[in-house]
Amino acid sequence: MSSTNENRKAYFIGGGLASLAGAVYLLEEGGFKGENIHIIEALPILGGSNDGSGKKQDGFVCRGGRMLNEETYENFWDLTSRIPSLDIPNISVKDEILAFDHANPTYAKARLIDKDSNILHAHDMGFSNDDRLQLLKLFFTDENTLDNMTIRDWFGEQFFTTNFWYMWQTTFAWQEWSSLFEFKRYMHRMILEFSRIDTLEGVTRTPYNQYESVILPLKSFLDKHQVGYSLRKTVTDLQFADTDNITVTGIECQNADGQTEVIRVAETDLVFFTNGCITDNTSNGDYKTPAHYLPENPPSFLLWKKIADKKPNRLGNPLPFFSKPDETKWYSFTATFWGDKMLQLLEEYSGNKPGSGALMTFKDSSWRMSIVVAAQPHFKAQGSNTTVFWGYGLYPDKVGDFVKKRMIDCTGEEILTELIGHLHFQEHEQAIKESVINVIPVMLPYIDALFQPRAKADRPAVVPVGSTNLAMISQFVEIADDMVFTEEYSVRAARLAVYTLLGLDKEVCPVTPYQKRPDVLAKAVHTAYRH
Template structure:
């Protein structure tokens, strides 16, 4: 045993309560065990739903239809994510999850030959179409301090012509930005992904997991936590935290939750900790069916937002949940998952795009009034998915507009109607009836899916360890992490590592965010690409 171990506080009796069962909480549990040396048996995760994984979900069956509400893109500079999963074996124990991801992406490299579709025709490597004024604005945003941007939106920074460029159509659909979203977050994305602008029109550099992210990330992580004795209480809706204040500061004393209609409490002792996932971008989601549209719910349909509102009242250091939860019309969109027992559609897409499934990435119908995109992943997309079944995913950003082939708002459409619109955008007539008969599409309305992109100001997002609190940490998409960007697995994992290392005063801090904007080679490539130069 080395000298560092002798100086390490004995936390063998410390109890940890993690609120929320998404990737942020699961990652925090792993960091508590790996870096904090907390026994897994001392860690309890409370989750309102009946399964873990949060937004990294994957469920269903070939018979009734698979569902993934969404999938976060990966790229090579997600340092915290790959650090975490370098410690997590794959389900078959043959390697680590990080090794599997990098090896897989050597086999299947993303290189789209049809990033945009217009008038039923693909655009191979579309030019950005930016004016010099647009480029100067992008360059200004990259260097302008966030404080000067304040609560401004993207549309406050650009003229209307910017939102008609190929650059915007590719950017907004890759990352799910809307013109009214935060200029600060848009700026962070520009800087964070500067190294990916070269090749962006072919989605080069984007990485995928072998299967959906529940099967490829959540399942192996949960298996590792199981082996270490972590406990889970599913169907547990946390309704309140009880606090105390004494000479040592402020602390959580009790966690109150409901399970099966019964109120229960967990006592938090002097040496214990509570880590809360604040908010949820998939809170109150509703699934439709092949014959019925999903419903639009609100924040009262779940516990994540109401808990944050309750504990933040009178405590500005806990942030401002209303900045993110009270603007559903600015944060909602519809995704859908299609399960097919016929190979015809995948064959049509392969022949149309020139890409095999898993290679092409996102295909955006730029003329679509729904601004709809689809992606055909490598098959199988689910573990134990039958060989004669294919699964693909898609979403639309303009869910209140009537479709071009189905004259209804996207949010009011059944799965079959969504598939009808896709076939129309592709100008598929021959065989369309057979495709519709053999496809089950499950739509999902997500009222808060881009709430983390909404306009905000300093203080709306709290620190991972709020000042003055000795045993409380916050994680997830709604905490403040300088430099990094939300709507990524990396942000959740980084928040978990930051919260654990801060609360436990560990030396194992999160790796610095990669800053390609300071690399002259990255800047040169970005300059050339933004100007549509070919040198």
């Protein structure tokens, strides 16, 4: 541990996983003192997109969920191996998660469901020979030739009717107009999941929602080191030295009371910026109220654009990601019930007890709706007499099949009605609804922003060329070979940022090249042809 950094300060703009991870690495590897590390967050709570909240009497909510993977999340497991569990003495968060997951393995028996509520045989990927040829061709195509191309640009109509597409799309939240570049990255990075996409056996589950299982232990660790947090404080601009280099000299902020201030940044201090947040401008509804669609002026985009304009071609280009919210939005919902009537019906229908299944996708749903039932309780405050599940729709502008309204206009009750229709549970509808505490819909205007078609240069480097004290740590930075929309990407970005700015001679865990292993490739080829 370096003693030369004891008096240096570090500022993290944004309070999500990347910032918390970066603070850990500054403490553990960089020799920083906790009281010299400051995390600035506009919201009243840390955690960024790793959220989970609510009360038993009001209902619980997660805006989204992230799948973890034991084999491929190299830096995430390094980080969590350093953090003590809050619930089990003398073990790490990593060991706690993996022990829970091994005791509750995933094996989905109802991945795809048709319009007649039949569970489909999804072992067959459904490819034509042309689909296989195009997948193979993409696998070996130079990603640098794929700027601004979409998945639809590459594949024919039949590809979008395959079992593979329905499962791959809903597992990771792809749209047909999503970035082909990113789709290719997923083909490489998630090749182990290709052969088990119909069961999702590769999914690693946390004991509770990720806020309670990951964020709270991280915060507790940082609290013990006296790391400082400024909540309800919005960073509105960064000041730079008048040089060709990128050197932050000030952080302009607005406090909750409307007062403004400028935090002075010394040349030896470090600034880490989460440039772009996929949960900007989210809105919650309830059982009787739709969530509101409020896409205007996402704050992380405004700040990113403001500083990128000051240093052209060096800090990325946020426009491709944050200028088309109608293409990046989806609608999620969390349902909370007294008792387990609904979950018992789902278990009998799917053959999966809570926590053993995965996404159940209604492939003919006009909303392209999916649900997942986690092990109960999913929130510590649930108690034994409350149950929850989560779901989402990828096409919120479409009119429902049973509720003749756009999903974006639906209340929690209407979403539940639509789901009951797809499951053909109408005979149980009254009993189900009598047990409802709340169904909370959430509108997320920018949740898919990281998948938007763009040029490779639109994402900045973690430490831009010429930067002396600024790093970018988000899902919108460019990291060779890795894929966005993962916990791993946030932690990898933070670790790269810390090691690079401090000039540490330490290796960030490399991406494991499973796509080059002959046994993995052979299994993938077999999967493409299986029936």
